[in-house]
Amino acid sequence: MLAIYKKELYSYFSSLVAYITIGIFLVVLSLFLWVFPDSSILEYGYASLESMFSTIPYLFMFLIPAITMRSLAEEKREGTFELLATRPLTDWQIVGGKYLAALTLVLFSLIPTLVYYISVYQLGVVKGNIDSGAVIGSYIGLFLLGAAFVALGIFASAITKNQIIAFAIAVFLSFIAFSGFDSASQILSLQQFDSILINLGINAHYQSISRGVLDTRDLIYFLSFIGLFLLITKTILGGRKW
Amino acid sequence: MSISVNALSKTYGTQKAVDGISFEATSGKILGFLGPNGAGKSTTMKMLTCFLPQTAGQASVCGFDIATQSLDVRKSIGYLPESNPLYHEMYVKEFLNFVGETYQVANLKSRIEEVILATGLGQEQHKKIGQLSKGYKQRVGLAQAIIHDPKVLILDEPTSGLDPNQLIEIRKLIKELGKTKTVILSTHIMQEVEAICDEVIIIHKGKIVANDSLKGLLEKHQQKSLEPIFIKLTKD
Numbered sequence A: 001m002l003a004i005y006k007k008e009l010y011s012y013f014s015s016l017v018a019y020i021t022i023g024i025f026l027v028v029l030s031l032f033l034w035v036f037p038d039s040s041i042l043e044y045g046y047a048s049l050e051s052m053f054s055t056i057p058y059l060f061m062f063l064i065p066a067i068t069m070r071s072l073a074e075e076k077r078e079g080t081f082e083l084l085a086t087r088p089l090t091d092w093q094i095v096g097g098k099y100l101a102a103l104t105l106v107l108f109s110l111i112p113t114l115v116y117y118i119s120v121y122q123l124g125v126v127k128g129n130i131d132s133g134a135v136i137g138s139y140i141g142l143f144l145l146g147a148a149f150v151a152l153g154i155f156a157s158a159i160t161k162n163q164i165i166a167f168a169i170a171v172f173l174s175f176i177a178f179s180g181f182d183s184a185s186q187i188l189s190l191q192q193f194d195s196i197l198i199n200l201g202i203n204a205h206y207q208s209i210s211r212g213v214l215d216t217r218d219l220i221y222f223l224s225f226i227g228l229f230l231l232i233t234k235t236i237l238g239g240r241k242w
Numbered sequence B: 001m002s003i004s005v006n007a008l009s010k011t012y013g014t015q016k017a018v019d020g021i022s023f024e025a026t027s028g029k030i031l032g033f034l035g036p037n038g039a040g041k042s043t044t045m046k047m048l049t050c051f052l053p054q055t056a057g058q059a060s061v062c063g064f065d066i067a068t069q070s071l072d073v074r075k076s077i078g079y080l081p082e083s084n085p086l087y088h089e090m091y092v093k094e095f096l097n098f099v100g101e102t103y104q105v106a107n108l109k110s111r112i113e114e115v116i117l118a119t120g121l122g123q124e125q126h127k128k129i130g131q132l133s134k135g136y137k138q139r140v141g142l143a144q145a146i147i148h149d150p151k152v153l154i155l156d157e158p159t160s161g162l163d164p165n166q167l168i169e170i171r172k173l174i175k176e177l178g179k180t181k182t183v184i185l186s187t188h189i190m191q192e193v194e195a196i197c198d199e200v201i202i203i204h205k206g207k208i209v210a211n212d213s214l215k216g217l218l219e220k221h222q223q224k225s226l227e228p229i230f231i232k233l234t235k236d
Helices: A002-015 A019-037 A048-079 A080-085 A091-123 A130-156 A162-183 A190-199 A201-212 A216-239 B041-048 B070-076 B092-102 B109-117 B133-148 B163-178 B189-194 B212-219 B224-231
Strands: B003-012 B015-025 B030-036 B054-060 B077-080 B152-156 B183-186 B197-206 B207-213
Touching: A002 A091, A002 B092, A002 B183, A002 B189, A019 A048, A019 A080, A019 A091, A048 A080, A048 A091, A048 A130, A048 A162, A080 A091, A091 A216, A130 A162, A130 A201, A130 A216, A162 A190, A162 A201, A190 A201, A216 B207, B003 B041, B015 B041, B015 B054, B015 B197, B015 B207, B030 B041, B030 B152, B041 B054, B041 B070, B041 B109, B041 B152, B054 B070, B054 B163, B070 B077, B070 B212, B077 B092, B077 B133, B092 B109, B092 B133, B109 B133, B109 B152, B133 B152, B163 B183, B163 B189, B183 B189, B197 B224, B207 B212, B207 B224, B212 B224
Parallel strands: B030 B183, B030 B197, B077 B152, B152 B183
Antiparallel strands: B003 B015, B003 B054, B197 B207
16 A cells, blocks of 8 residues: 555656645635635634635635546556556555545645644734634644545546546535535425435534534544545446446 | 466356366466457456456466455466556656565565666666657566566567567567466467467467467477468467
């Protein structure tokens, strides 16, 4: 698994994928947080990173599929998947290595945003007037959200040979998983199930962790979400039918 | 027996790609796997390397069953797939290092030097795989197959698309490897089989139509070369 993980990570960093996706992510995020008046922290006037934590999930929805789209689709298209599958590696090691490499990239994209936390911390009228507990909780939430999106992205990449299709499917699934269930719960005829629907979506669990309360139910939700999609991915690969 | 295949079959939907074939291969000999396109050569090799699961029958490689001891089988096989898939954006050494790591090869650095020397990649070893010519890519494919010094080598059309000089060199290398290992190679070039193989299996429509030593086969059909025998056996 380590061999696959290393190979994937090297290929992200040697093919510019890593720099471009992380770069664009940070530029767009900065524009939203400091320049565009609608969402700017400076205009808002409170020492809070709330707008960052509500923007990033939507950026991740595009950033993460861009990272994961090639991971399995390209192996299948180029025939190199045969090379991997005939080495003494289990399908779990292949899927796991690729998953962890993409997740590492997501982590790398989050680390620079700590600068925004430090900025807001310094800018408070009383220095340090920011709810650090909520920030820590939100970062954990963001990481778990990213981990769930990566699992969706790897899954989308496993079902097709075409990277663009993998990207489109991953964006769609991420959107549905994140906010589709919330929106569906507002449909009149479905309102009797609304709490079930809301709890199926990622958003409810993300919000709950973001409040700074780490509930085991939310943790179990994320872990089982990730586990489920990796399991489906592994099963699809094991079938060798594509 | 380092490879023993017993009534192995593979069915895609309703089409039988490989239909109950049985054969054996021993160490120190090169087995030529011949057949027209679509005869089931690659499918057999894919089953032996545990890439595709078989529909029926058994096979074992170095005593390990391909269905139940897949990891052990894959450890003892070096495999060069048809069309030689490689990571074009990787450097030659980086790629060999990656493949070596998947086998957990000891002293990987010196082993990489050895295979680079053995396959004649010396001058090209600092290039990216995508920049290499077809012949050199083929050598990289061979190098990754032998990096863990496997007991069994399975080569699917190892010489396709090479120029005559490269052909001779690659054949020499395979012949050298065949002295100590079990080698199965598939091809449709008859001269190649005559030049390097000890045993010949001709497969047609998923079934074995000839399985003999090269000499035995020529004597049996009273021919001087394989071509007429091949045409006769695979005509319909």
